[in-house]
Amino acid sequence: MGQTAGDEGKTAKDRELLSASAAFDGDSSCIGAARHLATGFLTEVQAVHGLPVSERAMGMTELVVSELVTNAVKYAPGPVMLDLTISKGGVRVSVWDSDPVLPDVAATDPQRVGRHGLEITLAVSQGFEVHREPVGKRVTALIALADDPGGSIAGRTAP
Template sequence: MNEQATTRPDDPVRGAPSPDVLLTAEVFDGEPGCIAQARALADRFLTRLVAEWLAVLGDHTRSDLMLAVSELITNADRYSHGPYMLELEGNAQRISVTVYDSSTALPVLYSPDPARLGGHGMEIVVALCDRVTAERVPVGKRIRAEFELST
């Protein structure tokens, strides 16, 4: 794992740097404990965002974000064939949770079915977040889940 924290690096996929966000990222290799480590990274990020950016989190923001991180990292671990990266970006208005992995297959969103075993991860993420996007990128795919914050 390789954790980075900054205010915004140059990124050829995402564009020019911006001083208007807090950014942290970590690469995971699929070893046991990666999901817990990703959640710990998200928890540290939220703590910094509240302390340094004066972000106001709603009653369920922390738990919703942790669950979204768990689901996205679980999917990356299950369906990609290589390391994957969690990137957390935020300011006082919004938080983005982005996962990059090496698979080019975009996630499938199934209709809700309580009898179906498995396949509920993206359904959960979509229900928790204000916006979810998935797209192919040069390294494989990028899934971004966004949370709007109270102002």
């Protein structure tokens, strides 16, 4: 695997991470394309690289990608970038958009229709981060690849 711009200080092992990325125009057609990229990536991770990916992980990754990309398309003008990386027993789903406003979970309201994407993402992810970027923000969720009734991933255990 060759070196790419920006990885000058990384070791060969760091560059060997399994990953896939795509930039989208930011219109609603990119949501399906992003889901397709995620399922294709995890299918390859399993078939070519032999890493176990449970059906739950496949479905939850597709759901999180869909929710995060939908939010980016809905609330941020312009392009959307999706990065998928295998890291510490999970898949890291990272979505960048141009809006610097950080997302927040809406207050519980049984009458509310919609605006549940972030709630869903938090419920099915083992980790979640939001960072402002020089332009826009990056929202990242971690989803375990293998089913684990004990709720642990990479040494982290559930309360």
